Amino acid sequence: MAFSQISYRDTWVEIDLSNIKYNIRKVKERFKQRMHVMAVVKADGYGHGAVKTAEAALEGGAEFLGVALLEEAIELREAGIKAPVLVLGRTKPEDAEIAVQHDISLTVFQRDWLIKTQNLLPAKKKLRIHMKVDTGMGRIGIHTHDELVSFLKELSQIESIHLEGVFTHFATADEKDKSYFTKQYTRFIDMLEVIQSQFSDIPYIHCGNSATGLRYPDQCFNMFRFGISLYGLTPSAEIVDELPFQLKEAFSLHSRLVQVKKLSEGESISYGATYTTEAEEWIGTVPIGYADGWYRYHSSAGGYVLIDGDKAPIIGRICMDQMMIKLPRELPVGEKVTMIGTQKQSSITVLDAAQRLQTITYEIPCMISKRVPRIYKNNNNNFPSQPEI
Ligand code: PMH
Numbered sequence: 001m002a003f004s005q006i007s008y009r010d011t012w013v014e015i016d017l018s019n020i021k022y023n024i025r026k027v028k029e030r031f032k033q034r035m036h037v038m039a040v041v042k043a044d045g046y047g048h049g050a051v052k053t054a055e056a057a058l059e060g061g062a063e064f065l066g067v068a069l070l071e072e073a074i075e076l077r078e079a080g081i082k083a084p085v086l087v088l089g090r091t092k093p094e095d096a097e098i099a100v101q102h103d104i105s106l107t108v109f110q111r112d113w114l115i116k117t118q119n120l121l122p123a124k125k126k127l128r129i130h131m132k133v134d135t136g137m138g139r140i141g142i143h144t145h146d147e148l149v150s151f152l153k154e155l156s157q158i159e160s161i162h163l164e165g166v167f168t169h170f171a172t173a174d175e176k177d178k179s180y181f182t183k184q185y186t187r188f189i190d191m192l193e194v195i196q197s198q199f200s201d202i203p204y205i206h207c208g209n210s211a212t213g214l215r216y217p218d219q220c221f222n223m224f225r226f227g228i229s230l231y232g233l234t235p236s237a238e239i240v241d242e243l244p245f246q247l248k249e250a251f252s253l254h255s256r257l258v259q260v261k262k263l264s265e266g267e268s269i270s271y272g273a274t275y276t277t278e279a280e281e282w283i284g285t286v287p288i289g290y291a292d293g294w295y296r297y298h299s300s301a302g303g304y305v306l307i308d309g310d311k312a313p314i315i316g317r318i319c320m321d322q323m324m325i326k327l328p329r330e331l332p333v334g335e336k337v338t339m340i341g342t343q344k345q346s347s348i349t350v351l352d353a354a355q356r357l358q359t360i361t362y363e364i365p366c367m368i369s370k371r372v373p374r375i376y377k378n379n380n381n382n383f384p385s386q387p388e389i
Pocket of ligand 1: 208211
């Protein structure tokens with residue numbers, strides 16, 4: 001699952017781990033209460049690389065890690081990470097034993113699951129679970145009062161399962177309008193009351209994602225799940241003006257020119273010959289394409305890149321492995337091209353790229369494929385064996 005360290009190509013993602021640590025430290029300052037931060041590093045750390053991100057997050061003050069799948073949790077363990085890990089999705093009863101072996105906590109919300117799993121667990125060691133309640137996301141979780149009561153009754157009779165946490169997930173914490181959030185929050189409080197009447201000392205109660213932690217720190221109980229903004233990205237465009245501090249983006253995407261040529265007026269570029277020069281133009285070829293997750297729509301949506309601090313439009317159709325840009329002037333082969341990131345005074349943010357594709361920040365780093373190596377920086381010191389940037 002990890003990104004390959006060996007790369008012969010001139011296209012790379014740069015991850016600034018010191019920004020990840022900064023975002024965690026800053027968000028922790030928001031809470032008056034004792035707050036445990038769960039760094040959400042599922043989907044390979046939202047495309048940033050799960051292990052490196054997790055290590056940075058733990059250094060920055062996170063205490064828990066959240067992933068979607070059991071295999072993602074095992075990857076962290078195999079990398080030597082000892083911190084508590086919660087699998088946020090459903091794990092099959094027959095795989096619960098593997099979770100116990102690796103000391104991984106599981107999300108549980110079905111009474112039948114408890115019944116099946118209790119017979120499959122190894123003797124002596126307990127399985128730690130977080131109960132998930134569905135307060136309005138409509139995805140996974142205990143939904144009705146009756147389900148809740150029967151789940152709790154079953155759970156109270158099982159010795160080998162320890163209730164480590166209770167949680168829910170908000171559907172609209174990143175929207176200006178707080179009404180649906182409040183509805184979910186109130187429902188969570190009601191369900192918690194029932195749960196805590198039977199289990200009085202549950203170590204972790206959590207409901208907040210990044211948007212909740214940033215906007216409503218008093219509504220996060222004693223743990224919150226920090227995902228998108230751990231990476232310095234806004235949960236949505238509409239709350240950018242409400243963020244309590246300037247997040248620092250960890251992700252940037254770069255390449256280098258592999259060919260530079262002067263075309264005369266009336267010459268065309270790329271598949272479909274959709275772009276034709278209107279005068280003499282300097283054209284550069286950049287080795288990134290849609291197989292890297294750099295989608296064709298970046299071109300049709302009027303996308304541009306940065307080169308030598310200037311904007312350069314993407315012209316013609318983006319190919320599988322390459323694309324062409326219109327250069328502001330003659331520039332040398334090897335010149336750095338920035339698709340996402342900063343050059344001199346100019347920046348293209350992940351949010352800019354997301355809005356160009358009419359999507360959310362979350363999708364952008366996730367969609368840049370494994371073919372693009374991730375290069376890690378920490379306080380501007382590169383780790384060994386990395387190309388010069
Ligand atoms: N907790 C759960 C259960 C999640 O699914 C997510 C994100 C987070 C916490 C972190 O949220 P944040 O990144 O907004 O901070 N899950 C997803 C998802 O399923 N699709 O997009 C984000």
